[in-house]
Amino acid sequence: MSKLVLTIGEILAEIIAENQGDGFLEPIPLTGPYPSGAPAIFIDQAARFGQPAAMIGCVGDDDFGIVNLDRLRRDGVDVSGIAVDPELPTGHAFVRYRPDGSRKFVYNIKHSASGRTRLTEAGRAVLGRADHLHVMGTALFSPSLIETALSAVDTVKTRGGTVSFDPNLRPEMLRLPGVADAVAEFLKSADLFLPSGEELFLFAPGKDEPAAIAELLDGGLAAIVLKRGSQGASYFDRERRIDQPAFRVEEIDPTGAGDCFGATFVSCWLQGLAPELALSYAAASGALAVTRVGPMEGTSTRAELDAFISRADTEKAR
């Protein structure tokens, strides 16, 4: 039986600067609105991979909300848990890449409709059907959202469901009230932990990689997937370590790659696929994500990932 994966968090309209540079201090060419928000990208990728998928969130009563709802609906996401706030605008993020690959943002999330994300009646209904909950650190930007996410984790775990956690945290977020404690709490409840790079050491400071992994697995995680960007990824459980190289692609826009990777891995894991296969699908999903401009434009179906992987295998064999 197919498991329903649910996520909670921010939904944004993203506006992308056409040219590299530092900031938004004069009129420049832009493109948007693109549907966005890390949890929204995650859930869109899960649905496109074929996993039953639903989201709890909140958008404004404006075009930017419609852009997101339409896209998620079209891609098969159950949006019944996404509220439309009559007053606050849909969150937005302007993104500009600097020449060094880092990004400059001008954004409004906390004081947008996303800041009003709550467990509404419709949200509770979809939570009541969820087999798995995916929590992302980006969604923890306000104490009320932390509370909502913690209560959802509780509900799912109590019913015997599973939880995955992707810290996806900018370092400054850890200093926000309640965030560090909440991250520890999510980690305690999680079955699957998906850190990127240094995030592995968030709660194992001063340790080396094997020691940090061992400590985290001792804490009760079923598995850890460490994302290393263009360096590939590694899967760890009590018995195994499996390394997955990254697929080589031309990077057009890296936004959303980690979210797509995570969504595809979680979907495979829920479907009981072997970790080797799950890692390969996830890496392909992350690779395809960076080849398209726009955060949610690079999500892929399972058939697209199969085709991409077999093409990559053929090229390697030459």
Place this chain on the structure above:
Amino acid sequence: MSKLVLTIGEILAEIIAENQGDGFLEPIPLTGPYPSGAPAIFIDQAARFGQPAAMIGCVGDDDFGIVNLDRLRRDGVDVSGIAVDPELPTGHAFVRYRPDGSRKFVYNIKHSASGRTRLTEAGRAVLGRADHLHVMGTALFSPSLIETALSAVDTVKTRGGTVSFDPNLRPEMLRLPGVADAVAEFLKSADLFLPSGEELFLFAPGKDEPAAIAELLDGGLAAIVLKRGSQGASYFDRERRIDQPAFRVEEIDPTGAGDCFGATFVSCWLQGLAPELALSYAAASGALAVTRVGPMEGTSTRAELDAFISRADTEKAR
């Protein structure tokens, strides 16, 4: 002695769609951020015309706030009364022209830093030096702003200063709590009233133009300037009616034209120029505004207006 003109209200970053269409439902080419907000455009034009000018407002601690502060400062506006809110984002408006010339907006003003516009200590200091206050209807989007503007009107009038009022109201705004009453209040205190088209009849419903004008002048206004867009403008006081045709220009972007017209007229009026000359400068200012993309990009210096008017006269004489 040069009189200081002050305005209060919203400051926005504007993002303009490159192509006509109805709304923001898919990624489209955009350009921005442009400094914007009707009162900000007004005060920028007043300063560029050479009038001592100051503004009370509030921006966020972000690039969109910097874009506005830098532009206003560069053009000579005293920005000491503009607060920087540490939390809320600078207001923004996405604008797309429909083929019929009407506009579709996606915006956030009320829940942006502009919604926190208050009489701070710095604001009170600049209000204490103001000889003239210009109030715009767009600035009345929240009860606290109405209160701030009414209190500022009181301060300026008590000290023997003058007030101008430009309703600049979308019809739906009149239904917001307190707006209709506030408009009546501003009209009662105003020396100069600058309605556009149908706004003349806001408080004289069912009357024809001469009757509405007569009633308004009886109410205590020194003068009325009726803006008719591409149909020109008319000046009325107890003795005279003066008509001013519009200058013919190629319309590129009409946003801000009425604000520029108003700022130039008010500046001329404060400088004691004859109404014929004030109308001519104001019409030139509105005409030049529509020839540039961007709401505040079309503001003009007095020298630029002189050159434009003499060019137009030469062409007419041919």
